[in-house]
Each structure stands twice: as structure tokens, then as C-alpha cells.
Amino acid sequence: MTAEAAAVAERTRLGLADLPAAALPVIDEAGELARAVDREAADPWDTLRALGQHGLLSAPLPLQVELVHALARRCTATAFSLWGHRSGLEYHAVTGTPPPAGSETGTPALASGMAPAYKEEAGLGEIPLVATDQADGSLAVSGVLPWCSNLRPGSWIVLPVRWEDGRRAIVRVARDAAGVSVKPLVGLAALDGTSSGVLRLEQVAVAPHDVLTEDVPAFRDRARAAFLLIQSGMCPGLAGAALDAAEAAADPVARRVLGAEIEAGREDWETLREDLVRAVEEAADAADAAGPAVDAPGASRRQLVTVRLETALLAGRATRLEQKTVGGRGYALASDTSRRAREAAFLPVQSPTEIHLRHLLAPTGEAPRSPS
Incomplete structure (x- = not known):
């Protein structure tokens, strides 16, 4: 071999x-x-x-x-x-x-509207969904999420809300509930199939049993590992497919000219695979030891953020390398090369965005292992 x-x-x-x-x-x-x-x-x-x-x-x-x-x-x-x-x-x-x-x-679908909760934690904005208490014990929620996916008919969306008095909660709302509307986002690069859209809530009733928790800081900490690590798992998958295609397409001249980039891609993929595996195993061990609803040591927040950022950057580098070796035929929109490049282009803007991740790492003085 x-x-x-x-x-x-x-x-x-x-x-x-x-x-x-x-x-x-x-x-x-x-x-x-x-x-x-x-x-x-x-x-x-x-x-x-x-x-x-x-x-x-x-x-x-x-x-x-x-x-x-x-x-x-x-x-x-x-x-x-x-x-x-x-x-x-x-x-x-x-x-x-x-x-x-x-x-x-998978029936119904679930949608994650959690980006505002993590952005607020980082000091990058305020939760845009506002709750008011109702006499019957329910909440009425109004506001707009500018991006949410899996907004299929029959789906449920989990999202953060805030009260004007400073309280916070995590709630779920039905996609088809009264007062919920979706403006589909179409013409997206590689993501038109993800049922993404702008979510608007106008006095949407949330029953007490649909309030998941009012301890938002603890919720963020407990959900963080799965939120980031499953995202991170996508990145070496996409990067690996691009590296495979790049190596398969490289002729002798490309191997000579781009040899250092090809070898760096191999090494980076394996290094980041090890980092991701280590973080997942630590998170899983912590959950097994203490239960998912109890705080326990595991992969650190810095470790989770670093893995998420580095794997996303690798996917971008890998798809650009694939484009170089495949050449003009990869420019066709129907090609797998074009699709992977468009998929990778989403990663810097998927929440947490590259700017969000770099912001979180800035106080530690850390920089990505390789430039984006």
C-alpha cells in the first residue's frame, strides 16, 4: 500500500x-x-x-x-x-x-437556536428573544433569530429567552405554533437542503413544561461539549474527503510543486484527529462519571474552542488544496470539489463563528496552529 x-x-x-x-x-x-x-x-x-x-x-x-x-x-x-x-x-x-x-x-426534527446564548456569554450581543410572564403561568415570547436551521414543518426549536428584569431561560417552541413564522433562506452555498431561515416569534405562548431551565449559565456549561464537539466532528470529515480528492487528482508536477502542502495536510489531519478524539473521550468520561446534568471535569472550555477552530481552519485549507490539484473541472458547480469548497466556506460563519472563537481564545494569547 x-x-x-x-x-x-x-x-x-x-x-x-x-x-x-x-x-x-x-x-x-x-x-x-x-x-x-x-x-x-x-x-x-x-x-x-x-x-x-x-x-x-x-x-x-x-x-x-x-x-x-x-x-x-x-x-x-x-x-x-x-x-x-x-x-x-x-x-x-x-x-x-x-x-x-x-x-x-427524527420525527419531528429538532432545531438549535442556541447561538445567542453563547454569544451573550462571550459579550458579543444580547439574547434577542424577550419573554413576558402571563397570568396563567405561561410565557409570551417575541423577537427574531436571524438564522436557524432544521425549521421543518412539525419541528421544535430550543432557544434562549430573556426578561427585561435580567432573568434568562432556555425554552422550546413548536415550529407550527401560533405566532411563529419563518422566512426561508434560499440561495445558500451548499445549504439549501437544511431548512434554514429567519425565525420570528410574535407573542408565542410557552407553557411551563416547555421551559427547560432558568439556569442558563449551568446549561451552557453542560451543553457546551456536545454543541462544539459534534460541530468539530464535521470538519475532519469534510477535510479528509478533500485531502483524499486532492491526492488522487495530483499529477507528478502537482506532487512536486504542492508536495509540502499535501504532506502538511496529512499531518495536520492526524494531529487534529488526535486532539478531537482526546476531547471527546474526556467529555464522555466526565458525563459517565457524574451524569449529564451534573458539573464534572472534562475537556476544558479552551480545549473545546481550540479544537473547533483548528478543525474548521483545516477544512478550509484542505478544500483549497483540492481545488488546486483538481483544476478547472472542480470549478463546475455540479462537481464534488465545488460542493466541498462551498461547504467549507460555511464554517467560518457557522455559530460560533471564526471571529467568536478567536475572541474567546484572545485572552489566552493563543493563535491558530496554522493561518486560515
Whole structure:
């Protein structure tokens, strides 16, 4: 086996968990559907519901990160939809709240509207959704989330709210509830299949049993690992597929001219795989030792942020390398090269954005391992 073939074989999995054999055809089919999903001619939720039949939508963190990595190698839009849904399940788990019926198998979908809570924690803005107490014990919530995904009919959205008196809470609202409206975001680079849109709430009633917690700082800490690590798992999946394609397309001249970049890509992928695996294992060990709703030592916040940033930057470098070696045929919108480049272009703006992540690391004096 050549060094190139060995590198490709190693990049097919993270080594966190073995995916069930019955799920492998579903994952492979996601790759076959990737171009159709990119054109909105196929629905990523067909894949997710099929995975749900194998219990994989609510799988433990190590298996979940392995799964999202496998999907991102084939279709990052499908992996991104899985991240949003699995995050929604995590929000229920860490607050001890039963999730909506059927969500563990993908019907209904769950959406993560948690970006404002983490931005507020970082001093980057205020939660835009305002709650007022009602006489019957419910809340009325109004405001706008400028971006949310998985906003499918029948879905549930988990999001933060604030009161004018300074209180905060995490609540869930039904996509189809009175007062909820969605302006679909269309024409997105590689993400039109993710049911993304602008979410507007106008005096939406939230019953007491739909308030997950009023301890938002503790909630953020308990949900942070899954929120960031499942996102991070997408990045080496996308990066690995791009590096595979780059090495396969490189002719002798490209190997001579770009040899240092190709080798750096191999080394960076393996280094970041080790960093990600270590963080996932530490987070999983902490959850096993203390339970998901109890604070416990695990991967540090700095470690989680660093892994998320570095893996996203690697995906950008890898897709640019693929474009160089594949050449003009990768410029066609229908090509896998173009799709991966557009998928990677989303990562700097996916919340937490690259600016948000760099902001969090700035007080430590740390800089990314390699430039973006």
C-alpha cells in the first residue's frame, strides 16, 4: 500500500467508535445523494430518519461524533442537519426534560437556536428573544433569530429567552405554533437542503413544561461539549474527503510543486484527529462519571474552542488544496470539489463563528496552529 493510499484509509474514520454495520449502507447512500441534496432535489432527513431507526440520532457522544464525521465525508449538509438535531436532544438531556415524542428517531426534527446564548456569554450581543410572564403561568415570547436551521414543518426549536428584569431561560417552541413564522433562506452555498431561515416569534405562548431551565449559565456549561464537539466532528470529515480528492487528482508536477502542502495536510489531519478524539473521550468520561446534568471535569472550555477552530481552519485549507490539484473541472458547480469548497466556506460563519472563537481564545494569547 502506498503512503497516499494508507493516508486515505486512515482518514475514513476517527477511531472513536464502530458504526453499526446496518447503518453503513445508509451512510453510503448519503454520499450518493449529496449532489441532489445540494440542488434541493433530495431531502437529508430521509438519511437522518433512516439512521434514527438504528438508534443513531440519540447515540452517545463518541458514536455521534464518529457518525457526523462519516456523514460529512459524504455530505456536510446532512451532517449539519444531524448536528442541529442531536444538539436539541442534548439540550433536553442536560436539563432532564423528556424530548418531544418521536424526536429520537427524527420525527419531528429538532432545531438549535442556541447561538445567542453563547454569544451573550462571550459579550458579543444580547439574547434577542424577550419573554413576558402571563397570568396563567405561561410565557409570551417575541423577537427574531436571524438564522436557524432544521425549521421543518412539525419541528421544535430550543432557544434562549430573556426578561427585561435580567432573568434568562432556555425554552422550546413548536415550529407550527401560533405566532411563529419563518422566512426561508434560499440561495445558500451548499445549504439549501437544511431548512434554514429567519425565525420570528410574535407573542408565542410557552407553557411551563416547555421551559427547560432558568439556569442558563449551568446549561451552557453542560451543553457546551456536545454543541462544539459534534460541530468539530464535521470538519475532519469534510477535510479528509478533500485531502483524499486532492491526492488522487495530483499529477507528478502537482506532487512536486504542492508536495509540502499535501504532506502538511496529512499531518495536520492526524494531529487534529488526535486532539478531537482526546476531547471527546474526556467529555464522555466526565458525563459517565457524574451524569449529564451534573458539573464534572472534562475537556476544558479552551480545549473545546481550540479544537473547533483548528478543525474548521483545516477544512478550509484542505478544500483549497483540492481545488488546486483538481483544476478547472472542480470549478463546475455540479462537481464534488465545488460542493466541498462551498461547504467549507460555511464554517467560518457557522455559530460560533471564526471571529467568536478567536475572541474567546484572545485572552489566552493563543493563535491558530496554522493561518486560515
